[in-house]
Amino acid sequence: VIDQSFRVGFHYPVHFTRDVFGRANALLKTVVATSSPRRPADLVVVVDDAVVRLHDGLVDRIEGYVAEYRDDLRLTARILAVQGGEEVKNDQRHLDAIHRTIHDGALCRHSYVIAVGGGAVLDAVGYAAATAHRGIRLVRVPTTVLAQDDSAMGVKNGINAFGKKNYLGTFAPPFAVINDLEFLSTLQDRDWLSGVSEAVKVALIKDAGFFAQIEREAPRLVQRDAPTMEEVIRRSAALHLAHISGSGDPFELTSSRPLDFGHWAAHKLEELTRHRLRHGEAVAIGMALDSTYSHLLGELPEPDWTRIVGVIQALRLSVFAPELAEHLDDRAHPRCVLQGLEAFREHLGGQLSVMLLRSIGRAFDVHEIDPGVMMRSIDVLERLEASGAARRPERAVAASAPRGLS
Numbered sequence: 319v320i321d322q323s324f325r326v327g328f329h330y331p332v333h334f335t336r337d338v339f340g341r342a343n344a345l346l347k348t349v350v351a352t353s354s355p356r357r358p359a360d361l362v363v364v365v366d367d368a369v370v371r372l373h374d375g376l377v378d379r380i381e382g383y384v385a386e387y388r389d390d391l392r393l394t395a396r397i398l399a400v401q402g403g404e405e406v407k408n409d410q411r412h413l414d415a416i417h418r419t420i421h422d423g424a425l426c427r428h429s430y431v432i433a434v435g436g437g438a439v440l441d442a443v444g445y446a447a448a449t450a451h452r453g454i455r456l457v458r459v460p461t462t463v464l465a466q467d468d469s470a471m472g473v474k475n476g477i478n479a480f481g482k483k484n485y486l487g488t489f490a491p492p493f494a495v496i497n498d499l500e501f502l503s504t505l506q507d508r509d510w511l512s513g514v515s516e517a518v519k520v521a522l523i524k525d526a527g528f529f530a531q532i533e534r535e536a537p538r539l540v541q542r543d544a545p546t547m548e549e550v551i552r553r554s555a556a557l558h559l560a561h562i563s564g565s566g567d568p569f570e571l572t573s574s575r576p577l578d579f580g581h582w583a584a585h586k587l588e589e590l591t592r593h594r595l596r597h598g599e600a601v602a603i604g605m606a607l608d609s610t611y612s613h614l615l616g617e618l619p620e621p622d623w624t625r626i627v628g629v630i631q632a633l634r635l636s637v638f639a640p641e642l643a644e645h646l647d648d649r650a651h652p653r654c655v656l657q658g659l660e661a662f663r664e665h666l667g668g669q670l671s672v673m674l675l676r677s678i679g680r681a682f683d684v685h686e687i688d689p690g691v692m693m694r695s696i697d698v699l700e701r702l703e704a705s706g707a708a709r710r711p712e713r714a715v716a717a718s719a720p721r722g723l724s
């Protein structure tokens with residue numbers, strides 16, 4: 319036996335700025351120039367097409383930015399606009415186009431791919447950058463709430479394949495992340511709000527104080543108050559980063575997945591609804607489901623459960639989708655949501671591990687799910703959604719929530 323062991327350290331900054339491609343903003347130039355072994359550094363830029371469409375003159379601005387800092391930066395291929403949303407992860411032709419741009423730009427391992435877009439585009443570009451030359455430096459510029467408060471912070475990328483979410487992907491830390499709040503102004507309301515789901519998620523498993531902040535600020539978030547959103551994004555990003563760097567398992571070698579609270583059902587619902595639901599919308603339902611299950615098991619006290627579904631509804635997110643209740647009489651049916659547990663088990667590597675809540679801010683792992691209790695949880699959420707509370711978020715949930723669940 320020739321035994322071996324080695325460690326690799328990672329470091330990457332997450333910056334918060336405004337107008338990242340403004341000529342007066344030297345941040346991106348500095349991030350690249352201070353680390354590049356070559357001057358100018360070669361780069362290609364891939365942008366979410368919705369961002370190109372909604373931010374007038376963006377491509378010209380990026381070209382102007384690179385021209386301004388021509389001693390340090392050099393664009394080596396035309397800026398590529400790729401379709402935003404889940405489609406970029408569903409159709410491998412988009413991945414091919416990104417690889418092609420990296421190839422046409424003759425990037426080497428010391429060059430840079432700048433990815434500008436929502437979580438889906440960042441996942442696809444990240445995967446392309448991680449696989450071209452076995453890894454090219456990636457700078458993420460997230461443009462949605464969800465990408466800024468969660469997905470761009472992490473070390474994962476990937477695309478969907480064989481009908482499975484994130485089936486192809488790698489663990490590859492970014493080189494740097496730059497959060498520019500100004501991009502968020504053009505988001506549809508559903509993207510503005512659904513991205514808060516991941517902040518609620520990390521608060522539920524780690525930080526009761528943060529949950530109380532979101533609860534308090536929900537009306538301002540609904541009114542699209544940007545400073546309030548910025549605070550939520552910063553705190554969520556910091557909690558996600560602290561987990562990744564401090565949990566001892568950044569590359570998810572064990573089965574425990576705290577940051578995937580609510581996600582087994584969410585991923586299945588995204589598939590069942592053929593991505594009619596955004597990831598954040600599906601996560602809201604998944605969290606409502608696992609919180610209700612935690613409560614029905616006797617773990618999560620009713621006042622905590624009421625607050626959780628209350629926050630989801632105050633953020634104008636649903637706690638139920640019709641697909642959740644389909645085929646429940648045949649648990650082996652591929653379109654039964656409980657099959658999501660099987661997919662999650664396979665993804666984890668054999669042993670199921672699902673996060674539940676003991677209280678707001680305190681999570682624990684279970685390795686088995688009682689299907690009867692899960693089906694009752696679905697029923698509770700269906701009634702809660704039907705009661706209309708989701709459309710009248712100003713009403714206290716307690717007034718519409720079924721009493722005495724347990």
Ligand SMILES: NC(=O)c1ccc[n+]([C@@H]2O[C@H](COP(=O)([O-])OP(=O)(O)OC[C@H]3O[C@@H](n4cnc5c(N)ncnc54)[C@H](O)[C@@H]3O)[C@@H](O)[C@H]2O)c1
Nearest residue numbers: 368402403436437438461462464469472474501504505597
């Ligand atoms: N890698 C990870 O660790 C991780 C974590 C969480 C989620 N994700 C993934 O992230 C994806 C969801 O990301 P998302 O919520 O950002 O959605 P998204 O990327 O699907 O974007 C939603 C829509 O907003 C558009 N858009 C992007 N920026 C915009 C802007 N500034 N203004 C207007 N429209 C804009 C997109 O084109 C798209 O149509 C899912 O695929 C999910 O699996 C990955």
Ligand SMILES: [Zn+2]
Nearest residue numbers: 516581597601
């Ligand atoms: Zn998620």
